[in-house]
Amino acid sequence: MRLTVWLRAALASLLAVLAATASADIVIAQVAAFSGPLAPTGTHMRAGAQLLFDAVNAEGGVHGARIRLLSADDGYKTEETVRLAREMLRSEQPLAFIGFVGTGNVEAMLDQKVLAEAGIPLIAVRSGAETLVRRNDPFLFMTRASYAEEIDKITDQYATTGYKRFAVLYQDDAFGKGALASARESIQKAGGSLVAEAGYEKNTTNVAAAVKTIAAAQPQAVILIANTAASAEFLQQSRAAGNLAQYVALSVTDAAQVVQKIGADKAEGLALTQVVPDPNSHTVPLIREIQHNFRKFKPKDVTLNHTFVEGYLGAKVLVEALRRAGPEPTRRKLRDTLEGLSQHDFGGVFISFSPRRHAGSRFVDITILNRSGKLLR
CATH class of the missing domain: 3.40.50.2300 (Response regulator)
Structure with a gap:
């Protein structure tokens, strides 16, 4: 019992x-x-x-x-x-x-x-x-x-449409310097030339010096290796300075926030790489x-x-x-x-992961902001 x-x-x-x-x-x-x-x-x-x-x-x-x-x-x-x-x-x-x-x-x-x-x-x-x-x-x-894959997408697309003179805005830290090295290699591989590169301090939007340096080099396209706030400030100051280059930001810049910060009129024409599909699809x-x-x-x-x-x-x-x-x-x-x-x-x-590769995705797309502040492919 x-x-x-x-x-x-x-x-x-x-x-x-x-x-x-x-x-x-x-x-x-x-x-x-x-x-x-x-x-x-x-x-x-x-x-x-x-x-x-x-x-x-x-x-x-x-x-x-x-x-x-x-x-x-x-x-x-x-x-x-x-x-x-x-x-x-x-x-x-x-x-x-x-x-x-x-x-x-x-x-x-x-x-x-x-x-x-x-x-x-x-x-x-x-x-x-x-x-x-x-x-x-x-x-x-x-x-x-990877950022290298994003940059390759940018240089391949713009080089094939006649863009040869590139400039780079980069965040002055491990993120920016690493992607800058990829940009140098990618631009050369695409047959272009890097006419200017300028950095800004992490956790700031102090881009005025970079705006002047890049505008003086008269690039056809500027690659923005920057966070959203810095990208928005750089784009606004560059447009005000009369720099009519094509601006292309990496996926770390958020399009909607750029529009919110500087307005759709100033953001119009900004291209951005994306590493996931369109949220409106x-x-x-x-x-x-x-x-x-x-x-x-x-x-x-x-x-x-x-x-x-x-x-x-x-x-x-x-x-x-x-x-x-x-x-x-x-x-x-x-x-x-x-x-x-x-x-x-x-x-x-x-x-897809494996013991030899822990970077699981290679999805990259390019989008562009229209005059209404909406992203188009």
């Missing part, structure tokens, strides 16, 4: 433990800029990821576990990225990181071995730096094309899914832009890996599962 009672108690305890385990949250952490000039970038990356997690949680989560996203603001400051990431590792014990913003910020995470020491994967960073691609860190998984399955969930869950204080799509896609990659990793995933199992994700169709965007 006592044995039967003991067995029943033991079974009840076991079932309680299993139920608690099955319903335990999967904690995912993000450290990004939610203040300062890149606040809209961090905010939209987070909102995109959260929308996907909301949709998954509404359907019962992953193997019965809900996904909980925690975020911390680094103000786009490298030392804060590292400090906050370590703090979150201690206090929250996340299974994975997602959506960090900035080349230098991510490089610091790798240089200081934050990921390696914790054995934690970082998915979908807001950087396409060739230095990160070549590094192929075992814990970093990139879900966007009605033909791409991924975008239709996002539009449906956006209407259903109604995120506040954000717009459905390319950065939002990038955050959603990164979260979708993470969830697919979580599903494949099975119940009670570990950081190591999740990392290994991500690395084995090959040529997976996420709704018109293919992501």
Whole structure:
């Protein structure tokens, strides 16, 4: 009799433990800029990821576990990225990181071995730096094309239409200098010449000197390796100075925010590369899914832009890996599962990782702002 009672108690305890385990949250952490000039970038990356997690949680989560996203603001400051990431590792014990913003910020995470020491994967960073691609860190998984691939798209398209004289505005840090090196190589390969290059200080919009340097060189096309605020300020001052060159910004510049900052009349004609499909598309399955969930869950204080799509896609990659990793995933199992994700169709965007390549996407498109402030392909 006592044995039967003991067995029943033991079974009840076991079932309680299993139920608690099955319903335990999967904690995912993000450290990004939610203040300062890149606040809209961090905010939209987070909102995109959260929308996907909301949709998954509404359907019962992953193997019965809900996904909980925690975020911390680094103000786009490298030392804060590292400090906050370590703090979150201690206090929250996340299974994975997602959506960090900035080349230098991510490089610091790798240089200081934050990921390696914790054995934690970082998915979908807001950087396409060739230095990160070549590094192929075992814990970093990139879900966007590289800046080098974006620049190749620009130089190929404009060189074939007769543009030969290029100039480059670049952010004076790891992000800008790395992409500048790619631009030098790409322009030469396309048969063009780099007639001017000018930098500006990170976390500022101090571009007046760069405007003068580039205008004096009379380029036909100017490649903007800059954040949104700096790109907008540079474009406005350059137009005021009478520089009639074609301006082409990398995907880190958000078109809608440029229009908001300087007006559609001054933004008209700005071309931008994109590393995800058009958020207004009605033909791409991924975008239709996002539009449906956006209407259903109604995120506040954000717009459905390319950065939002990038955050959603990164979260979708993470969830697919979580599903494949099975119940009670570990950081190591999740990392290994991500690395084995090959040529997976996420709704018109293919992501493919391997031990030799952790840059999973090569999607690049070029869009241009019209006089109404709308993006056209």
